Every structure is written in structure tokens, then in C-alpha cells.
Amino acid sequence: xxxxxxxxxxxxxxxxxxxxxxxxxxxxxxxxxxxxxxxxxxxxxxxxxxxxxxxxxxxxxxxxxxxxxxxxxxxxxxxxxxxxxxxxxxxxxxxxxxxxxxxxxxxxxxxxxxxxxxxxxxxxxxxxxxxxxxxxxxxxxxxxxxxxxxxxxxxxxxxxxxxxxxxxxxxxxxxxxxxxxxxxxxxxxxxxxxxxxxxxxxxxxxxxxxxxxxxxxxxxxxxxxxxxxxxxxxxxxxxxxxxxxxxxxxxxxxxxxxxxxxxxxxxxxxxxxxxxxxxxxxxxxxxxxxxxxxxxxxxxxxxxxxxxxxxxxxxxxxxxxxxxxxxxxxxxxxxx
Amino acid sequence: xxxxxxxxxxxxxxxxxxxxxxxxxxxxxxxxxxxxxxxxxxxxxxxxxxxxxxxxxxxxxxxxxxxxxxxxxxxxxxxxxxxxxxxxxxxxxxxxxxxxxxxxxxxxxxxxxxxxxxxxxxxxxxxxxxxxxxxxxxxxxxxxxxxxxxxxxxxxxxxxxxxxxxxxxxxxxxxxxxxxxxxxxxxxxxxxxxxxxxxxxxxxxxxxxxxxxxxxxxxxxxxxxxxxxxxxxxxxxxxxxxxxxxxxxxxxxxx
Numbered sequence: 001x002x003x004x005x006x007x008x009x010x011x012x013x014x015x016x017x018x019x020x021x022x023x024x025x026x027x028x029x030x031x032x033x034x035x036x037x038x039x040x041x042x043x044x045x046x047x048x049x050x051x052x053x054x055x056x057x058x059x060x061x062x063x064x065x066x067x068x069x070x071x072x073x074x075x076x077x078x079x080x081x082x083x084x085x086x087x088x089x090x091x092x093x094x095x096x097x098x099x100x101x102x103x104x105x106x107x108x109x110x111x112x113x114x115x116x117x118x119x120x121x122x123x124x125x126x127x128x129x130x131x132x133x134x135x136x137x138x139x140x141x142x143x144x145x146x147x148x149x150x151x152x153x154x155x156x157x158x159x160x161x162x163x164x165x166x167x168x169x170x171x172x173x174x175x176x177x178x179x180x181x182x183x184x185x186x187x188x189x190x191x192x193x194x195x196x197x198x199x200x201x202x203x204x205x206x207x208x209x210x211x212x213x214x215x216x217x218x219x220x221x222x223x224x225x226x227x228x229x230x231x232x233x234x235x236x237x238x239x240x241x242x243x244x245x246x247x248x249x250x251x252x253x254x255x256x257x258x259x260x261x262x263x264x265x266x267x268x269x270x271x272x273x274x275x276x277x278x279x280x281x282x283x284x285x286x287x288x289x290x291x292x293x294x295x296x297x298x299x300x301x302x303x304x305x306x307x308x309x310x311x312x313x314x315x316x317x318x319x320x321x322x323x324x325x326x327x328x329x330x331x332x333x334x335x336x
Numbered sequence: 337x338x339x340x341x342x343x344x345x346x347x348x349x350x351x352x353x354x355x356x357x358x359x360x361x362x363x364x365x366x367x368x369x370x371x372x373x374x375x376x377x378x379x380x381x382x383x384x385x386x387x388x389x390x391x392x393x394x395x396x397x398x399x400x401x402x403x404x405x406x407x408x409x410x411x412x413x414x415x416x417x418x419x420x421x422x423x424x425x426x427x428x429x430x431x432x433x434x435x436x437x438x439x440x441x442x443x444x445x446x447x448x449x450x451x452x453x454x455x456x457x458x459x460x461x462x463x464x465x466x467x468x469x470x471x472x473x474x475x476x477x478x479x480x481x482x483x484x485x486x487x488x489x490x491x492x493x494x495x496x497x498x499x500x501x502x503x504x505x506x507x508x509x510x511x512x513x514x515x516x517x518x519x520x521x522x523x524x525x526x527x528x529x530x531x532x533x534x535x536x537x538x539x540x541x542x543x544x545x546x547x548x549x550x551x552x553x554x555x556x557x558x559x560x561x562x563x564x565x566x567x568x569x570x571x572x573x574x575x576x577x578x579x580x581x582x583x584x585x586x587x588x589x590x591x
Contacts, residue, residue: 181450188449189439189460192428196436199425206385207437207503208411217446 007266009187016179016269020172024165033164037236039276040168040175041229046257046268047182048225053262054191055215056198057110060119060250061102062226067129067245069095069227070234071137074146077235079136084149088231095227096220103219107212110201122250129242142241149235167236174232178225186265194218248290255293259300261307270308338363338538339384339415339507344393344403346379346562353379354562357393361507361555366529366539368553370546370573372582376562377542378420381509384540385417386410397507416505418496420512420542426485430476430495433484434467437502467502474498474528490521497525501532508532510541514548526552550574558582 023036049062073091076082082090106117129137137143149161149170161167185191196204197211205211234240260271275293282292304310339361346354354376361367369377382388384395386407395403402410425433448456471477474494479487484495493513500508513529514522526548529539543549549556550570558566558573560582566573573579 184450184452188452189443189456190446190449192432192436193439195428196425199427200423202387202407203419203423203425204436205407206387206411206417207499208408208439209436210406210408212406 009183009265012266012269013179013183017176020175024168028165030164033168035276035280037164037168037171039272040171041233042253042256042272042276043269044175044178044225044229045253046260046272047179047265048222049253050257050262050265050268051182051185051225052218052222053257054186054194054198054265055218056201057107057114057215058118058254059106059219059222060115060254061106061121061125062118062222063245063250063253064122064125065095065099065223065226066230066233067125067242068098068223069230070240070245071129071143071230072227073231074143074234074240075136077147084147084235085152088149088228091231092224092227095230096224099220099223100216103216103223107215107219122245122247126242126246129245137242138240140242142239144239146234146238146240148238171232171236174228178228181221182225183265191265252290252293255297259297259308261309263306264309267307267309274308337361338398339540340396341380341384342394342396344380344383344395345391346376346383346388347391352562354383354559357559357562357564359557359564359567361538361540363506363538364533364536365554366533366541366552368549368556369540369542369559370544370549370556371559374561375559377559378511379562380559381417381511381542384410384509385415411503411505414504414506415509416500416503416507417509418500418511418513420515422489422492422496424484424492424495424499426483428484429481430471430484430487430491431464431467431480433495434470434498434502435463437499438463438467470498470502489516490518493517493525497528501537506536507538507540510539510543512543513541514543514545522548 020040024033027033045063045066049059052059052062069091072094073084073087076087076091077084102121106114106121109117130140149167151158151160159166161170193204193209193214196207197209197214201211233244256271256275257268258271259275260269261267275296278292278296279289282289285292300308304314337360341357341359344354344357345352357376357380369380371377379388383390383403386402386405386409390403393403394401397410397413397415400413402413402415405413425436428436444453444456444459468477468480471480474497476491476494476498479491484492487495493516497508497510497513500510510529513525517525522545529541529552533539541549541553550573553570556566556568556570556573557564558576558579565582566576566579568576
């Protein structure tokens with residue numbers, strides 16, 4: 001569909017996929033591979049968060065579903081003795097399954113109430129990870145020594161996942177799947193209906209759109225991808241703590257998404273990339289980093305409230321206006 | 337009867353917006369609902385389309401009860417509406433607005449949408465073709481790719497109507513379809529509504545332009561303070577003293 005100006009979906013996806021291949025070609029340094037892997041995780045999280053925001057609501061519990069996926073996978077692998085690969089397929093489904101009742105409750109309300117309900121859920125789940133089933137979830141000291149992804153058996157050998165490079169490729173593959181699905185949906189009928197719900201939910205409803213079902217579907221699918229990221233996170237970091245899924249990382253996801261622009265599917269990509277680079281440049285600042293994020297957020301909201309992706313359009317608009325004004329001024333001088 | 341309201345009531349706290357309203361709308365008619373400001377006309381529309389829940393009574397459409405259903409389900413059964421304030425997806429293009437209104441007939445399941453199966457692509461193509469045809473019939477094809485929010489008022493009104501029609505509804509409920517239009521634009525819209533009736537649609541409308549209502553409607557129902565005070569042909573209504581008293585104002589009845 002050519003319904004949106006700007007980047008075509010295939011081109012955008014191609015650029016992202018190409019950039020992902022370029023990273024290990026440019027560097028094998030384990031530090032930079034780590035940074036790039038984290039970046040890909042954040043991209044899946046912000047793309048799926050923005051996907052949920054496309055119906056007009058901000059889910060503050062998005063990162064909780066990453067936690068559900070992470071803890072579920074650790075339990076499946078270490079307690080039930082599953083292979084990592086089976087868990088990679090099932091644990092995100094657990095996150096999606098948990099999202100069904102949560103979404104059913106939260107989606108009864110909208111706007112600030114939805115924000116508050118999901119925020120409450122974020123805290124409840126973090127406390128659950130921290131205080132309940134301590135034997136299984138590790139309690140306040142967290143979980144450690146989580147096994148790495150098991151070697152993937154292939155004909156004539158197996159791929160191991162102990163090094164940074166194979167881990168990067170694994171996350172890259174997960175990212176490609178998530179990005180393909182979410183970008184494709186954005187440019188399909190699905191995305192059109194989501195934008196209709198965001199603009200005027202009552203009108204969408206009187207035109208026959210079952211908006212509750214729709215929003216729930218979006219919520220569950222977004223949670224699935226958060227859960228998928230969680231599985232990778234658990235087995236690549238090898239340690240889990242409830243605070244990984246608390247308010248601070250959640251706020252960062254929102255900041256990435258909003259700075260890039262929540263209106264466009266490319267917004268979270270731009271926001272996440274820009275802030276990843278910024279945070280590398282400001283590495284010496286350590287935890288003052290969040291102050292910088294705050295400042296960047298304020299400036300972006302003042303200069304272009306629709307996010308960095310709206311900048312080219314705004315500039316073009318301003319230039320045409322200036323040219324028109326100049327033409328008018330010239331015309332006025334020429335006129336008798 | 338296409339539509340039947342049985343003893344319908346709506347209370348907002350202590351305020352009785354609609355009380356004991358029973359009326360019927362016959363198939364293939366243009367039915368006017370009139371009354372002074374605050375008579376409960378818009379409330380009736382909101383009850384009919386499931387936007388507000390009923391306090392009492394029931395609404396039956398094509399022999400089946402529709403009161404208590406969600407707005408999307410009521411639309412599915414064949415009732416579509418426009419809103420009093422022009423209500424559109426303002427950031428979307430005109431064509432997208434109409435495609436969205438075709439949603440019911442063109443929607444595909446999630447997985448076929450995701451992988452763009454042949455069925456999905458075919459449905460998308462057909463929705464676009466039908467949307468373009470509908471826009472052409474309402475003289476909106478030239479602006480099909482503009483943002484709906486940037487259209488002039490007349491075109492926005494026409495687009496609202498196009499969207500209600502795109503749902504394929506048998507009963508189209510129009511809240512002030514002529515408001516803010518010039519005389520010529522009004523005449524065009526009225527001609528269009530008559531054409532729709534001839535094509536088999538049933539139209540229920542609220543309108544303040546009395547000359548238009550009297551010229552256009554087959555049957556008129558008059559509400560005052562949420563109560564039905566008269567019903568009949570335009571001629572009956574014009575001669576009804578209760579209507580003149582309540583609606584046209586006490587001064588006129590004294591005169």
C-alpha cells in the first residue's frame with residue numbers, strides 16, 4: 001500500500017536487515033557485539049510497544065511480559081529439563097497467554113486509566129518476581145547460572161551459542177521475524193484499523209470494528225514479542241533479577257519510542273538507534289545517562305512532538321512555507 | 337416493520353432523556369425524527385446504535401432484538417449512522433476512510449493478513465475498487481488521496497454519508513445531514529437520499545431544516561422532552577397543534 005508517505009516497508013526492512021548483517025562484518029569486538037545484541041533486543045521491545053501504542057494506548061506493563069517470558073523459559077529449561085529451543089517456542093506463548101486476562105481487564109478502560117492499570121500491573125508482577133516462589137524465581141537475590149542456549153544440532157555438527165557472535169546472530173534472527181511481522185502488519189489492513197481505533201474508536205465501532213477484540217489481539221501479540229525477547233535475555237545474560245522488569249527499563253522503552261515517534265512504525269527504530277549511539281558516546285556518565293535522556297526527551301517534545309521521524313516532513317513543510325512567503329513578498333513588491 | 341422501538345426509556349441519573357418511546361420505521365422510507373433542542377433525538381440515535389445502553393424497553397430490527405448489543409454488532413446487523421459533528425478518521429485519506437467502512441465485508445483473519453494470501457489481496461483490491469466507485473458516485477473521487485481532515489465541510493459531510501453506506505447497512509441513520517450546507521448542496525443531498533430510498537435503503541434522520549424535513553420525509557415522528565407527541569405524514573405534522581405548540585414555539589400558536 002502506498003498509503004503512507006516516506007519509507008517503503010520493503011526498503012526499510014531491507015535497510016535494517018542489511019545493517020544487522022554489517023555489524024559482525026565491521027567488528028568482532030565482543031563489547032560492540034554485546035552492544036549490538038542489546039540494541040536488537042531493545043528494537044524488538046520498542047517495535048512491539050509501538051505496535052500496542054498504534055491503537056492509542058500506552059501499555060506500561062509491556063516489559064513485564066518480557067519478564068514472564070524470561071522466568072518461564074528459565075523454569076522450563078532448568079526445572080522441567082526442556083531444550084532451550086523448545087522453550088524459545090513455548091515461553092513467549094506463556095507470556096501471550098498471561099496477556100489475555102490482563103488485557104481483558106486493562107482494556108475495559110482507556111487513556112490515563114489504562115496507563116494506571118498497566119502501571120499497577122508492572123509493579124505487581126515485579127513484586128511477584130521478587131517476593132513469591134523464591135525457590136523458583138530467586139527472590140530478591142535473583143537467578144544466576146542460567147544455561148546458555150543449547151547447541152543447535154544440524155546435519156553434520158551443531159552450532160554452539162557460547163560466544164558473542166552466535167548469540168548476536170540468534171538475536172538477529174529473532175529481530176528479523178519480529179520486525180517482518182510488525183512492519184508488515186502496520187502496512188496491512190490491520191494497521192489501518194489500528195490507526196482508525198486510535199483516531200476515533202467510537203466511529204470505528206459503529207462501522208463494525210470489534211474494538212475490544214482488536215485491542216486484545218494487539219496486546220497479546222505485543223506481549224508475545226516481549227516474551228520472546230525475554231527468553232533470549234535470560235539465556236544470554238544468564239542472570240535474572242526482578243528489577244530487570246521494573247519501572248526504570250520500562251520508562252527507557254517509552255523514551256526510546258516517543259523520541260523516535262510513536263505515530264510511525266519507524267519511530268521506535270530511529271529512537272532506539274539514536275539513543276543507543278548517544279548512550280555509547282556518554283558512557284562515562286554512568287547513571288547520569290538517564291538525566292541526558294530526560295533532557296533529550298524534553299527537547300524533542302518541544303521541537304518536534306511527533307518524534308524524530310517527523311523531522312524531515314516538518315523541515316520540508318517549513319521550507320515550502322518560507323518559499324511561498326518569499327514568493328508572496330516578491331509578488332507584493334511587484335504589484336502596483 | 338424494519339425497526340421497532342418498544343417502550344424505550346433512557347435516564348441519565350434523575351434526568352429522563354427518553355420516556356416510554358414506541359415507534360416503528362417502515363422499510364424503504366425516509367423517516368424524520370424532529371423536536372426542539374434537548375428533545376432526546378440524539379439520545380435515541382445513540383440508543384439505536386448501541387452507543388448508549390437502554391434504561392428500559394427494547395429495540396427490534398428485522399425481527400431480532402438489537403438492544404444490548406455492542407455498536408459493532410449492531411452495525412453488522414445492518415444499522416449504520418453518521419454523527420452530528422462530522423466524525424471522520426481525520427488523519428487518514430478519504431479513500432482509507434471508506435475502505436475502513438468496508439471493513440465488515442473485506443476483513444480477513446489475522447494469518448491471511450500477515451502473509452498476504454491471494455484471498456487477502458483479492459479482498460483488498462475489491463475493497464479499493466468498491467470504495468472508489470462509491471466515492472465517484474458522491475463526487476469525491478478527485479479528493480480520494482487527500483487527508484479527510486483537510487476537506488471542506490460539504491465534502492466531509494458527503495464522506496460521512498459514504499462511510500455509512502459502505503457498511504452496506506439497510507437502515508442508515510443520519511444526524512443532521514444538511515447542517516451547514518448551502519441551499520444547492522442541501523438540494524443535492526436530498527436528491528441523493530431519495531435515490532437511496534429508491535434503491536431500497538431506509539433512512540432515519542434528525543434535521544433542523546424544517547422545509548427540507550417536510551419535503552423529504554415520508555413519515556415524521558416528533559419528540560418533546562423525550563416523549564413522542566405526534567407521528568404522521570408531513571401534512572399531519574404541520575397541522576398538529578401539539579407540534580406547533582411544542583416545536584414551532586408558543587408565540588406562533590398564539591398568533
